Amino acid sequence: MFRSLLAGAMSLAPARALQAAWGRAGAAVPGRCAVCAAWPAHPVCEACVRRFAQPLPRCRRCALRVAPGVEVCGGCLRTPPPLDACHAAVAYGYPWAACIAAFKFRGEAGWARPLALLLRSTPWVEPALEAADLVLPMPLSPQRLRERGFNQAALLARLLAPRRCDATLLLRLRPTARQVGLDLSLIHI
Numbered sequence: 001m002f003r004s005l006l007a008g009a010m011s012l013a014p015a016r017a018l019q020a021a022w023g024r025a026g027a028a029v030p031g032r033c034a035v036c037a038a039w040p041a042h043p044v045c046e047a048c049v050r051r052f053a054q055p056l057p058r059c060r061r062c063a064l065r066v067a068p069g070v071e072v073c074g075g076c077l078r079t080p081p082p083l084d085a086c087h088a089a090v091a092y093g094y095p096w097a098a099c100i101a102a103f104k105f106r107g108e109a110g111w112a113r114p115l116a117l118l119l120r121s122t123p124w125v126e127p128a129l130e131a132a133d134l135v136l137p138m139p140l141s142p143q144r145l146r147e148r149g150f151n152q153a154a155l156l157a158r159l160l161a162p163r164r165c166d167a168t169l170l171l172r173l174r175p176t177a178r179q180v181g182l183d184l185s186l187i188h189i
């Protein structure tokens with residue numbers, strides 16, 4: 001029984017509320033929106049959140065986009081995945097891909113809090129977190145951890161479920177290819 005939370009659905013926890021939460025969580029000194037450079041913003045402005053983080057209908061099993069009113073995509077109906085549910089806050093595309101890249105590949109650990117807030121605002125994520133016995137981040141290989149300096153999944157998991165996160169229970173037995181550029185069918189955890 002697994003649920004997977006992808007950085008990637010938003011209960012229009014209104015953009016304004018998300019902005020306020022980001023503001024409370026962020027630095028005392030306001031900065032510019034990382035997307036449109038509007039100032040001040042923490043760290044993505046209200047207009048950009050409203051424009052780029054609208055909740056979209058997604059398959060309840062794999063989080064792929066589906067037509068309105070469809071709950072489970074054809075692929076998951078034909079071949080049910082081993083996951084009970086998958087939640088995606090946003091598509092891995094403009095502008096979020098750049099934010100996630102800054103978080104994962106440029107060592108900007110400060111993105112953990114805004115991305116965790118974005119994920120928490122996604123439909124069905126809050127109930128999934130409440131129902132979870134444990135929230136387990138996928139570990140990095142020792143080499144990847146040395147390169148990156150932190151495990152981005154562990155930072156997100158601790159922010160999403162501080163009392164039920166355990167980053168020590170899973171072990172990565174073999175290094176896997178970077179997900180960037182991989183076809184969906186080639187992505188292995």
Ligand SMILES: [Zn+2]
Nearest residue numbers: 033036045048
């Ligand atoms: Zn903006």
Ligand SMILES: [Zn+2]
Nearest residue numbers: 059062073076
């Ligand atoms: Zn599906």
